[in-house]
Amino acid sequence: MKYVITIGREYGSGGRYIGKLVAEKLGINFYDNELIDKASKDSGINEAIFKTFDEKKESLLGAGIGAYRYDMSLSQKVFLAEFDTIRKIASEESCVIVGRCADYVLEGYKNVINIFICASLENKIKRAIEFYGFEPEKAENQINKINKKRKSYYNFYTDKTWGRASNYDLCINSGIGLDESVNIIVAYAKMRLNLK
Amino acid sequence: MKYVITIGREYGSGGRYIGKLVAEKLGINFYDNELIDKASKDSGINEAIFKTFDEKKESLLGAGIGAYRYDMSLSQKVFLAEFDTIRKIASEESCVIVGRCADYVLEGYKNVINIFICASLENKIKRAIEFYGFEPEKAENQINKINKKRKSYYNFYTDKTWGRASNYDLCINSGIGLDESVNIIVAYAKMRLNLK
Numbered sequence: 001m002k003y004v005i006t007i008g009r010e011y012g013s014g015g016r017y018i019g020k021l022v023a024e025k026l027g028i029n030f031y032d033n034e035l036i037d038k039a040s041k042d043s044g045i046n047e048a049i050f051k052t053f054d055e056k057k058e059s060l061l062g063a064g065i066g067a068y069r070y071d072m073s074l075s076q077k078v079f080l081a082e083f084d085t086i087r088k089i090a091s092e093e094s095c096v097i098v099g100r101c102a103d104y105v106l107e108g109y110k111n112v113i114n115i116f117i118c119a120s121l122e123n124k125i126k127r128a129i130e131f132y133g134f135e136p137e138k139a140e141n142q143i144n145k146i147n148k149k150r151k152s153y154y155n156f157y158t159d160k161t162w163g164r165a166s167n168y169d170l171c172i173n174s175g176i177g178l179d180e181s182v183n184i185i186v187a188y189a190k191m192r193l194n195l196k
Numbered sequence: 197m198k199y200v201i202t203i204g205r206e207y208g209s210g211g212r213y214i215g216k217l218v219a220e221k222l223g224i225n226f227y228d229n230e231l232i233d234k235a236s237k238d239s240g241i242n243e244a245i246f247k248t249f250d251e252k253k254e255s256l257l258g259a260g261i262g263a264y265r266y267d268m269s270l271s272q273k274v275f276l277a278e279f280d281t282i283r284k285i286a287s288e289e290s291c292v293i294v295g296r297c298a299d300y301v302l303e304g305y306k307n308v309i310n311i312f313i314c315a316s317l318e319n320k321i322k323r324a325i326e327f328y329g330f331e332p333e334k335a336e337n338q339i340n341k342i343n344k345k346r347k348s349y350y351n352f353y354t355d356k357t358w359g360r361a362s363n364y365d366l367c368i369n370s371g372i373g374l375d376e377s378v379n380i381i382v383a384y385a386k387m388r389l390n391l392k
Contacts, residue, residue, distance in 0.1 A: 010362065118362040163361050166206070166314040169369045170380075171361035180387050184366075187383060191376050 003111035003193055004090045005185070006102040008154070008162065011146040012124030014174045014181075015117035016098050021182040023096040026189065032098040035085060042088065043081035053078040055099055055153050079157055099150070103167065104158035113189055116163060116171040123175055199307035199389055200286045201381070202298040204350070204358065207342040208320030210370045210377075211313035212294050217378040219292040222385065228294040231281060238284065239277035249274040251295055251349050275353055295346070299363065300354035309385055312359060312367040319371055 005022060009015020016032050023030035031038070036054055040047040053075045079101075086105045089095055090112070103114040119127070124143050128134040134142055154162035165171050170188050172181045189195065201218060205211020212228050219226035227234070232250055236243040249271045275297075282301045285291055286308070299310040315323070320339050324330040330338055350358035361367050366384050368377045385391065 116361050116367075165312050165359045165361045165364070165367035166369070168361070168367070169372065171312075171364070171367035173362070173365045176365065176384070176388050183387070184380065184384060188372070188380060191379070192372055 001094075001111065001193065002090075002092075003094050003113065003189075004102070004106060004109070005096045005113045005115060005189060006106065007096060007098045007115045007117060008103060008168065009098065009117040010119060010124060010163070011150065012127045012143050013117045013119035014127060014178045018117055018174065018178055018181050018185070019096045019098045021178070022185050022189075025182065025186050026094075026096075026195075029089075029093055029095040030098075031089065031095055035082060035089075035097065035100060038089070039078075039081045039085035042085050043077075045077060045081055049074060050078055050081075054082075056149050101154055101157050104154075104160060111193060113170070113192060114168045115185055116165075116168045117174050117181065118163065118171065119174045197290075197307065197389065198286075198288075199290050199309065199385075200298070200302060200305070201292045201309045201311060201385060202302065203292060203294045203311045203313060204299065204364065205294065205313040206315060206320065206359070207346065208323045208339050209313045209315035210323060210374045214313055214370065214374055214377050214381070215292045215294045217374070218381050218385075221378065221382050222290075222292075222391075225285075225289055225291040226294075227285065227291055231278060231285075231293065231296060234285070235274075235277045235281035238281050239273075241273060241277055245270060246274055246277075250278070252345050297350055297353050300350075300356060307389060309366070309388060310364045311381055312361075312364045313370050313377065314359065314367065315370045 005019075007015050007019040007022075009019075019032065020030050036047065036050045039045075040050050082100050083105050086097060086100060086102050089097070090106055090109055103112070106112045121140065121143075125134075125136075125139045128139045128143055129136055151162040154160070160167045169192075170185065172184060174181045201215075203211050203215040203218075205215075215228065216226050232243065232246045235241075236246050278296050279301050282293060282296060282298050285293070286302055286305055299308070302308045317336065317339075321330075321332075321335045324335045324339055325332055347358040350356070356363045365388075366381065368380060370377045
């Protein structure tokens with residue numbers, strides 16, 4: 001049986017790491033930045049362009065480059081290429097997919113489990129300093145900016161609200177611990193899919 | 197060790213029933229309407245008044261009774277009496293508390309686990325017809341109205357947003373099944389509190 005676990009996540013919540021461990025425990029593939037490589041290859045769009053627009057709908061506008069229409073269409077092309085790749089992957093294999101509105105893209109598909117990982121601001125700051133080298137005094141501001149972009153990207157491309165419990169099957173605050181979060185997700189998936 | 201599990205829930209999600217089973221499985225007390233009885237006794241406010249204002253901040257206004265200030269203060273009195281009772285219970289015993297902004301009231305307390313239960317509209321309608329005798333053609337509208345009131349009550353009395361994943365430790369869509377939801381919550385609580 002094929003199934004997909006999508007993981008939406010606040011920046012700094014450890015959602016990517018949790019997703020990677022869930023995939024390892026279940027013996028299925030994991031896609032986060034790997035999705036960009038695949039979508040780039042599938043679509044023929046340059047990978048650098050993907051990295052610029054991936055989950056950031058307004059990045060070039062913010063940087064002051066004025067070619068509005070050009071940017072928007074490039075951003076949308078990237079979204080659509082990722083969209084196609086997500087559907088292709090879902091039809092071919094079981095996997096964990098992090099971000100990229102995968103829950104929305106796979107709406108109506110069978111055996112899709114939608115997870116959201118959040119964390120307290122305190123824990124997000126701690127993680128951003130420890131793992132991503134953020135400066136302590138700038139961390140809160142930077143984290144909030146990144147999460148605002150994720151929210152804006154998600155809300156723009158879907159008809160849903162990022163981080164609202166009713167969009168997902170299961171939402172976990174990773175404050176309980178990353179391994180513990182993994183265990184809960186794996187237990188949930190096994191229950192839902194009748195896996196051994 | 198004392199602990200409290202608070203359960204926020206969409207109307208029609210089965211959250212009350214899930215909470216009751218969680219309390220039974222963990223061998224702790226359960227408060228939903230029981231809280232009204234207790235708060236009424238503790239405060240000396242008539243129980244009928246409690247039932248009018250419980251989790252419904254604007255009920256009498258909507259009914260066209262014009263004594264705005266009187267209503268508001270009565271509504272607030274009920275909220276504060278429930279608030280006191282929740283804190284009293286939490287200091288005395290382990291329990292499950294459904295609704296009444298208990299997560300907000302107990303902010304900063306040790307060993308409090310905040311859960312939110314949601315469900316698809318389809319499942320909420322099914323449940324409301326089956327268990328609460330709603331007429332099928334009116335169910336959607338009525339459910340949405342009740343949930344709007346819950347949201348408005350919660351958002352009015354707290355600094356948070358009802359149903360936003362980041363407010364809670366764990367959010368579950370009860371579509372996986374009520375018993376399954378109970379099992380996940382119990383497993384989560386045992387992990388978090390190091391219970392056997």
